[in-house]
Amino acid sequence: MTLRRSATQAAGAVMRRDLLLAFRRPGDWLQPLAFFLIVTLLFPLALDPELGRLRQLAPAALWVALMLASMLALDFLFREDAQDGTLEQFALSGQPFAALLLAKTATHWILTGLPLAMVAPLAAVSLGAPASSIPMVLVTLLLGSVSLSLIGAIGAGLTLGVRRGGALLSLLVLPLAIPTLVFGARATQLAIMGESAEGPLYLLAALVVLGLTLAPLAAAAAVRISLE
Amino acid sequence: MTLRRSATQAAGAVMRRDLLLAFRRPGDWLQPLAFFLIVTLLFPLALDPELGRLRQLAPAALWVALMLASMLALDFLFREDAQDGTLEQFALSGQPFAALLLAKTATHWILTGLPLAMVAPLAAVSLGAPASSIPMVLVTLLLGSVSLSLIGAIGAGLTLGVRRGGALLSLLVLPLAIPTLVFGARATQLAIMGESAEGPLYLLAALVVLGLTLAPLAAAAAVRISLE
Amino acid sequence: MSWAWFHRFGSPPYFYRVAGILVPWFAWPAAILIFVGLTWGLVIAPPDRLQSDAYRIIFVHVPNSWLSLMSYSAMAIAAAVGLIWRIKVGHAVAAAIAPAGATFTAVSLLTGMLWGQPMWGTYWAWDPRIVFELIMLFFFLGYIALRNAIDDVSRADRSSAVLAIVGAVNVPIVHYSVIWWNSLHQAPSVLRVNGPSMPLAMLAPLLVSFLGFTCYFFAVMLVRARAEVLRRERGGDWIREAVAGST
């Protein structure tokens, strides 16, 4: 039984484990969702609702909500595994560490980013966006949530060394995330206005690619350091 | 040295301890601030900036940001003490448990709510609110942050208790917080528009009083259960 | 080429000594150049056709803005050196740059805002360059905060180094923001391919004060870096000699 598992098999094991855990504790992934929905519902409440204006605000509301929801979830990305020593075992597994962390991040996205992006169009409509804009809105949010998760992984890794790292997390992550937010919101806005959102969409995609290449390495480096 | 400390002395000790801890880790209380500032900064980015529109959006942006910032911090209110066994020692201290938790919550407010309320007017102005409205905005946010901290204490206690109910924090706290948000945003809006915000202000104050009487007891009960 | 110099400079005792020698060579020019540059710029240089005297902020704003970018790049590079080659001096330098860089960035923002009032009629505009400069300030602050949050020096070094490197993506964004977005902010009027578009009478004092601020930057950086090196070299016996020698 000593035949070594391939990196992909190892990553697969990690993903299965996290999915099972999430299944045991639905709270962990329901929370950001509920959070997101409530936040987007808060806006109409916080303003006196008047659809014309709401529609203008929709992109901002959606994106800020999306960002904060994923931030909220991100703090749990590595912390628990770090505290109970699981990350140490990952680091000692003889498998490429970055791959394992990428697997964790991917699962995290499946559990938070994906559902968020799925319900977002709903929220958008409730904020007065036309139904026709839903597909585009969905695409922008999907792309956005991916790069947010990737960026978040870096922040989560960096703040592991610190107890209650959630303290620093957002300070470190939000600046990184702002470009995503800007382009994403712009794209969503164009989509809602029914215009072509190609430009910002390409930029979003570029950010995702950038994140996919850099984030796992940066996160792995950060986490390794925090294990010392 | 066996003379028993009074409840107030004990609460004082708890506050001093948490303040010292915060002093050791400035990140903990600087973070909600930075978070808040960045969030209020995100809205204009997410919209194409045009001051008139920003001003309409200001109250919503401020309050949602305030709420999220304090929520984010609240998640750490009891968790760490629960994990390292400190809460058990509190429960065994022979002091009124609710008082100790209230002390913790108060410190938490001093470290997050207060600074938040302090910087908020600044953010408001950057969102185009007239300088004349600052005092009122400050008052509303002060009151709001107090009741948010109190409500959050309940949520934090409950999420400790229910192992698999991580969603409870947002599912319970945010709805609880909605009245605060609605009245608060309304008051801020009136303040920014330069009208009298008395009505909503009184309601806010009422919420604070309600919270002060109920929250500590509810939180204490929730935390005791979680210790079992 | 040989890397000997690289590793030699990376050895704490050598760095400590050389840095000690270099400090005065930057400190004095800094004082003189800044004085000359600013008096020249703020008093002697001719007023601008369009904006009369308001433009004189340029002599503070532009040098600080440039330095804010330069210092971030320098910090990121030093941190990378420390992280990749495990050279403590690199971390020490990065740590020494952060506060200075944060100050430059803050000054750039403040002077920019002051200048914005007469030019754009508002202190604060949601303009790309302004925002990304602000983000850079956040990166500096985040770097410092992260350092302080971790008590173990070597871990703080390497964690914050990762952050510094990641944040480097922001630098080109700041620089090109004026070109990528149609923004309120000045397009490059000095650092241009086809030569500066600025009368020499303004350019000269600008460059002088820029040189001055740069020397100031190096002086401060070296002094702080020496202190940082001392903190890292616990109980290294060369320290006793070094300190004894310097006093």
Add this chain to the structure above:
Amino acid sequence: MLELSDLHLWRGDRHLLRGLNLTLAPGQVLQLLWPNGTGKTSLLRTIAGFMHPEAGQVRWKGQDITAGRDAFHLDLAYLGHEPALKADLSAAENLRFATGMRNGASIPQIHDALLQVGLSGLRSDQPVRSLSAGQQRRVALARVFLWDANLWLLDEPAANLDASGQQILCDLLDRHLGGGGMALIAAHQALAVDSSLCRLWRSPAEQP
């Protein structure tokens, strides 16, 4: 005087304690040497009042603890598997706040306590996080005896302690018992406390 009468405790679907009776008189120590997973921790936590037994009761000075809980807790010092220390505070600070909530201890008293548990060598600003497992245990022990409570409930106090640490623990216990204190200890090796006062209890089946 601690009395447990006919105590029944369930954890999940396991009936851990079946009609447990026990009395602890001043100056006595009882060491629970039960096997793993047989309910030592659960028993201690039940006595401390964290868990509630399905049947039977725990009496302190003749009174049911659920009645006079705060008074009982003032007589009680509980040391669990967790050291219950703040990782970011120094050992002395931790002790100051821990005592500050019950009975103020002066700075000299605290330093004396650290001396007794063999931690006088620490840098005063060294955070507990940077202490080794055994050093953290020692700080927790210092807290227990600074409280000078009447009843000690110690869950594997010797874990992570080296030989000298265990000796210190025994001395502390002897002194505590000598002063009329009582102690209930969960452990896996019996501690060498003065045997006249000490009873060993090897399994929940037999009576102590």
Add this chain to the structure above:
Amino acid sequence: MLELSDLHLWRGDRHLLRGLNLTLAPGQVLQLLWPNGTGKTSLLRTIAGFMHPEAGQVRWKGQDITAGRDAFHLDLAYLGHEPALKADLSAAENLRFATGMRNGASIPQIHDALLQVGLSGLRSDQPVRSLSAGQQRRVALARVFLWDANLWLLDEPAANLDASGQQILCDLLDRHLGGGGMALIAAHQALAVDSSLCRLWRSPAEQP
């Protein structure tokens, strides 16, 4: 073959290890019985590659570990103060995923492992959270030998274990060494492994 040559390690401002040399040959076990706070955990973590020594190097099969890190880690099983178990998963699930990352272990193998560490009695869906301290340790031990790595680094493996648990541990070790494995163990009581293979090391000052 594990070789440490002239290892110097600092923690904060403490110079813990001063020029430590040691070699561990196949079939050998070395028990570190150093006092509290003298650097056992730090040493094990340095060998595992979490910490970086100021001077000296760690060689595995003649090669510096920083060079062939992944290969080394595949030969390594590390058990720290933390059990490194997911509280919400059952013991079997934890083991399945832990092995799934290195060498797949079949369900029967896992159940056999649990049987060997004396946990066959557990409900299969019982989350690790509800296990006692000692039971959790046993699960962690099961993981270590399921990995059948060549080099075991165990940090106080006997903590929280009752007598039978410690016996199990010793048997596992004997079998591991018999198969040409090596082990470096931090402990406070020497474990009763076959003494011909076993060296005790009482303080970092003297050489092993």
